[in-house]
Amino acid sequence: MSTSESDFHPETEADRELPATIGPYFIERKLGSGGMGTVYLGRHQETDEFAAVKLLPASMAREAGFVARFDREIAAMKQLTNPHIVELYENGEDLGSYFYTMEFVDGETLADRLEREGRIPWREVIDYSVQVCSALKAAHNAGIIHRDLKPSNLLIGKDGTIKLTDFGVAQVFASGKLTVTGGILGTAEYMSPEQAQGKRATKQSDLYSLGAVMYVMLTGRPPFTGKTALDIIQKHRFSQFDSVKRLVPEVPFWLDEVVCQCLSKKQEDRYPDAYVLSLRLKEIPKKVDLKEQQESEYSELVGTAETMADVAPGASLGDEVGGTLVRDLFRAQMDAEKPDSKLHRLLDNTWVLVGVLLLTCGLVYVLFRINTPSQEQLFQRGEDLMDRPAGLAWEAAKKDYFLPLIEADRERWEPEVTPYLDQIEIYELRKTLFGKATKQQPAPKSEAEAIILQAMELRRQGRLAEARSKLMAFYELLGSSEEDQNLSALLIQMISEITNEMPPDRLDYVRAALERADTFLQEGQVERAIAIWFSIKKLYDSDPDAVELVDQAELKYFKATGVQLLGKEDLPISDAK
Known part of the structure; x- marks a missing residue:
């Protein structure tokens, strides 16, 4: 199988006639077809290398603006x-x-696997999704939005590698009329709410589609x-979906939360970018493994305690001893006072004493129940404290409400309480690392603290890309x-905060500068282009978001000068030419 279309259908008798060649490729066989063209397996006439060749309908070339x-x-x-994007080789025109042509992937689409198996285990889902995040990050850094991410556009190689294909096809195949009038581009089941409204797709739109794929x-x-x-489409805009965990209880609630956040109606409520999403996904298996290890250790401890209890005296013996002790105490007191009234004689009766004791215990129990809040009330009080700014309120929520709830009923409350405890752990770690600002900061206590403090200083200086990269x-x-899990959660939070502070169009002027350099080069002003x-x-050499732009600048510099720009960073412009 190779690069695919969402509406490919099996080959029919009418499809048996194959073109002998398309461009420089001999056509071996047909891989599939759809409304946007037909894909063939081609072999290059000179190199004998295989590729997927997509031939578009001839009618498209006549549409206004299509060629451009x-x-x-x-x-x-x-x-x-x-490595997770299908490589594009070349393009051209053949008989109108x-x-x-694209990289040929020998495998199947994700849609094929889902049709065959129905569902995919959650650990494999995370593995696939992290690979897709890598592809989206590379595309978004280059200023390219996929617009139509879906299972049929995800190819699974025989080694389990996921490759994303058909980048930008929605924009390529959009008619001029559709684009001008704000038409809808994409596939309905995986379309973001903003695309459903005909609005401009953004990188958060691709993350929504990935959430739908997950x-x-x-x-x-x-x-x-x-x-x-x-x-x-209307449901994407206005309806609420069933949570993943409600349909498949064995899915970790951390993964359920990630999918729900990806599928948020508002773009600003989703993850800031594909990299942050990949970090959240990577930490889920670690959390699950750690939780299972703790539960295993807890079960062993309980088993040991039960074994010890088996050799202790029986409960009935304890009850008898306890009843005798209470009766003897009352009797000793009565003898000391030498009672002779009816009341004293009445109280000397064992059954009367037992009745009084039971009545007293009942009254104490009723008063205790009246004044003791329910578990639901305790949880609500903890949630109310979490609505306040991080500080003493959060610490009280953990100590007085959340931890007691887990001790009382772990199975009932752990799924609801754990997300709050994670937030509190991050706050406590942050408090430990940074504390209160002082005129003279103490020396870092660990390598982790030193690195985080360096990143925070870069952030304070406005060097956000360097801070995030570190x-x-x-x-x-x-x-x-x-300990590393706690650090992971803190780092993800800090990376997300810094990403949100970075303007989405901050590299637009760099792209504009590259275009100006191209113009200078065409006009013969080589020195001005080289300077840019x-x-x-x-x-921008150390900016992870500008890798593709820096690579373009280096390549153009080399073509113009014959000199590798790498290693010339500290030379003046005149010496670097």
Whole structure:
């Protein structure tokens, strides 16, 4: 199987006639077809290398603006280089029809696997989703939005590698009329609410679609279904879906939370970017493994305690001893006072004493029940404290409400209380690392504290990309211990905060500078173009979001000068030429 279309259908008798060649490729066989063209397996006439060749309908070339859109989107997609993105080779025209060629992936689509198996185990879902996040991050960094992420656009190689294909096809195949009038581009089951309204797709739109793909992998069905595409689109905008855990109880609630956040109606409520989402996904198996280990240790401890209890005296013996002790105490007191009244004689009766004792215990129990809040009330009080700013209120919520609830009924309350305890742990770790600001900061107590403090200083200076890059690199070093899990959660929170502070269009002027350099080069002003390329390398070499832009600058610099820009960062412009 190779690069695919959402509406591919099996080959019929009418499809048996194959073109002998398309461009420089001999056509071996047909892989599939759909409304947006036909895909063939091709073999290059000179190199004998195989590729997936997509031939577009000839009618598309006659649509207004198609050729310009095709050339623009294909040029952008050729720049995408990532192990989880299907590589685009070349494009051209053959007998009035346009085509482009792609990497051939020997495997199946995610849609094929879902059709065969129904659902996919949650650990594999996380593995696949992290790979897709890598592809989306590379595309978004290059300024490219997929717009139509769905199972049929995800190819699974025989080694389990996921590759995303058909980047930008929705924009390529959009008619001019559809684009101008704000038409809807995408597939209904996986479409974000903003796309359903005909609004501009963003990187958060792709994250929504990925959330819908995760949902169908975990449950075997999309979050919304309906009789018509319009019905499904309306549900994306206004309806609420069933949670994953309600449909598949064995899915960890942490993963359920991630899917729910991806499927938020508002873009600002989703994850800031694909990298932050991948971090959240990667920590889930570690949390589950740690939780299972703790539960195993707890079960062993309980078993030991029960074994010890088996050799202790029986409960009936204790009851007898206790009753005798109470009776003897009362009797001793009565003898000391030498009672002779009817009341004293009455109290000398064992059964009367037992009745008085039971009545007293009953009254105490009733008063205790009246003044003791229910578990639901305790949880509500803890939630109310969590609505306040992080501080003493959060510490009180943990100590007085959340921990007692887990001790009272772990199975009932752990799923609801744990997300709050995670927030409190991050707050406590943050408090431990940073404490209160002082004129002279004490020396860091650990390497972790030193790295985080360095990142915070970069953030304070406004060097957000460097701060985020340092935290991302540190995150990759962490293991699965409980201490590292706490650090992971803190790093994810800090990375998310910094990402939200970074303007989404902050690199637009760098892209504009590259375009100006191209213009200068065409006009013969080579020195001005070289100065721009050199400056981009100098300023953004350590910025993870600008990797593709820096690579473009380096390549253009090399073509113009014959000199590798790498290692020339500290030379003046005149010496670097």
